[in-house]
Amino acid sequence: MNTNASKPHVLILGGGTVGMNVASELTKKLGSNAAVTVVDSRPYLTYQPFLPEVGAGAIDPRNVLAPLRKVLKGAKVVTGTVDRIDHKDRSVQVKTDDDVAVSINYDYLVIGLGAVPRTLPIPGLAENAIGFKQVEEAIAVRDRILANLAEAASTKDAETRKRLLTFTFVGGGFAGGEAVAEAQDMVRAALRYYPDLHPSDVRFVVVEAMGRILPEVGDDLGKFALKDMRERGIEVKLETFLNSCEDGIVKTSDGDEFASDLIVWTAGIKPNPVLANSDLPLNQTGRLDCMADLRVKGENGPLENVFAAGDCTTVPDLASGEGKVCPPNAQHAQRQAVRLADNIVRDIDGRPLVDYFHKNLGTVATLGMYKGVGQLFIGGKTIELKGLPAWAAARAYHVYAMPTFARKAAVIAGWATNAIGNRDILGIPESTDPRRAFELAAASTPKKK
Ligand SMILES: Cc1cc2nc3c(=O)[nH]c(=O)nc-3n(C[C@H](O)[C@H](O)[C@H](O)COP(=O)(O)OP(=O)(O)OC[C@H]3O[C@@H](n4cnc5c(N)ncnc54)[C@H](O)[C@@H]3O)c2cc1C
Known part of the structure; x- marks a missing residue:
């Protein structure tokens, strides 16, 4: 996928709490001075803190989803799955729904790929x-x-x-x-x-x-x-x-x-396993270690133009003291995203970056x-x-x-x-098999002789 060489291309992996907020901030701050691309396997952000109320029928499921294309009008949204990150080539392999692999190049990379459930080898x-x-x-x-x-x-x-x-x-x-x-x-x-x-x-x-x-x-x-x-x-x-x-x-x-x-x-959760399919250094927990300014740490200092935040990272929690790291939650992810976007703008402008600092509310x-x-x-x-x-x-x-x-x-x-x-008391498990009623009707139709 070609990008406009005259302006920096910021590629954001994940359109969740981190990704959507970084993209939103960057498009506001940089306007047409940068190209912003967001890749997510889903065309929407899921506001996870509301999922328990969805599971309890208190919130309509659609209402906890934010459609990326509607929210991020100034960004290009790619619905596809990140398969591999090659930072040395400044490229990311993405599989789209039709299983076609595309390679997307970047000047700046933002990783907000979140976490997945941490399962154990329990029988059944x-x-x-x-x-x-x-x-x-x-x-x-x-x-x-x-x-x-x-x-x-x-x-x-x-x-x-x-x-x-x-x-x-x-x-x-x-x-x-x-x-x-x-x-x-x-x-x-x-x-x-x-x-x-x-x-x-x-x-x-x-x-x-x-x-x-x-x-x-x-x-x-x-x-x-x-x-x-x-x-x-x-x-x-x-x-x-x-x-x-x-x-x-x-x-x-x-x-x-x-x-x-x-x-x-x-x-519990564990960092997104796709990170292991990259040439980026991961810590013992499989997360990306970040500097306080949200650049990803390499072996000899920060990696050039690679930023990350949220559940797939370990970010120092300066507000809590020496050696503390931010817990994986939306409160931090959302605020890290704002700091991260501002730091990319600063980097483009040649201004010094600012450390992430947020006092737990x-x-x-x-x-x-x-x-x-x-x-x-x-x-x-x-x-x-x-x-x-x-x-x-x-x-x-x-x-x-x-x-x-x-x-x-x-x-x-x-x-x-x-x-x-009173809240709805209807469950519609049939919605996972919507052709069943039609198939039954078709099965009862006499076959043509
Ligand atoms: C049930 C539940 C309740 C919660 N309640 C709270 C709460 O009350 N308060 C709070 O602060 N936090 C809460 N959290 C945690 C909070 O939602 C997360 O910490 C936050 O969403 C992390 O943001 P993120 O951007 O790192 O990850 P996410 O928001 O999960 O975003 C990651 C994005 O990456 C995409 N993605 C993943 N893999 C790929 C891939 N290979 N290719 C392309 N895209 C990919 C995903 O589709 C997703 O959109 C809750 C979480 C859950 C599950």
Whole structure:
């Protein structure tokens, strides 16, 4: 792919939190003085902090997606998968959906390829579990849970009913903790329409290897969230491992064994494995080590014109002190992107780069309707929030951070509709097999003799 040689070409890998924000800043700041290309395997950004609410039917899935072509009008968007990075040739191999490989050259490279689920070689895991990082996964979790309620209410077989109503979440960190608490809240709301089902028929199980959940909000609030979940009937198994889940039979290290129709894996992330398919140096965790100004570190100082940020990197957290690194979250990814874009503009202009410095604002998590926990750091003070104030703070912050005015408005409108008419209780698992009804109809048509 040729680029205009008269102006610098900035190639951005990944159109997620880092990629979209870098592209947006650069097109604003540089206008027609640079060519900006964004490559992502999806034509949209997924605002992941809202996925637990998608999984719980509280937000329409479309409303957590920002269409890259609509948002990034001044940039070229390529929908394709990064296959290889050759920095010595200043080129990136990209496979487009038709499996055609194209080579894209650059003057500046920005890497924001994020992370993928960190799985373990547990028997049955790859075949039976689902992740919780993509919008289609959150939709599938929602649809499966809601469809299972309908099926369980109609079956006479006790074992089948038990399996249909057992939902397992492996990992009690941010993603898993929020996802299970939101999903359980959805079930509680839906059960009012199922006179044949009792809340005690439904089993939500969290399998967590550590001795606590939600470490991101600190010890006290983690304990509060644990107590809250247990009081709501969510079974949280601490210091417990998933041993296997072959054929949907969950076996845990505490000796428990049960059939579960849904197994959601939220036990951590690892940097995008495509980074290993490059000539860039990676650290022991497989991440790109960055300087504080977000240039990627080489063996002898920063690599020329290569910047990176977000979940696929290790970036010094200067605000937290010597030796600290930024945790992988949207709060840092979004702000690193702004600093990174400004540093590229500075580099083009021949001005000195500025180090990334961001004081943690805190962490908020929703745990269902009107429930949440949060820790805010304001003016040197730590403010702990529980219940309704935490829930309101989390929703307000994420609406603020969700890209595009239209999506913010749609999310708020959706919440308002839910508040008036209760949230939707329909799961449509058939949507993954849309030709089935037509095939059945066609099969019943007599064959032409
Ligand atoms: C369920 C869940 C809840 C979360 N909640 C919070 C929260 O409450 N607060 C918070 O601060 N953070 C939260 N996070 C974390 C936050 O979403 C991430 O830290 C943030 O999105 C990281 O930004 P990124 O740009 O590095 O990666 P991403 O936003 O994941 O972007 C990476 C992009 O790269 C693309 N990509 C990947 N591989 C390729 C390839 N080979 N070729 C082309 N494109 C590729 C992907 O499609 C994606 O668009 C949550 C995450 C999850 C999963």
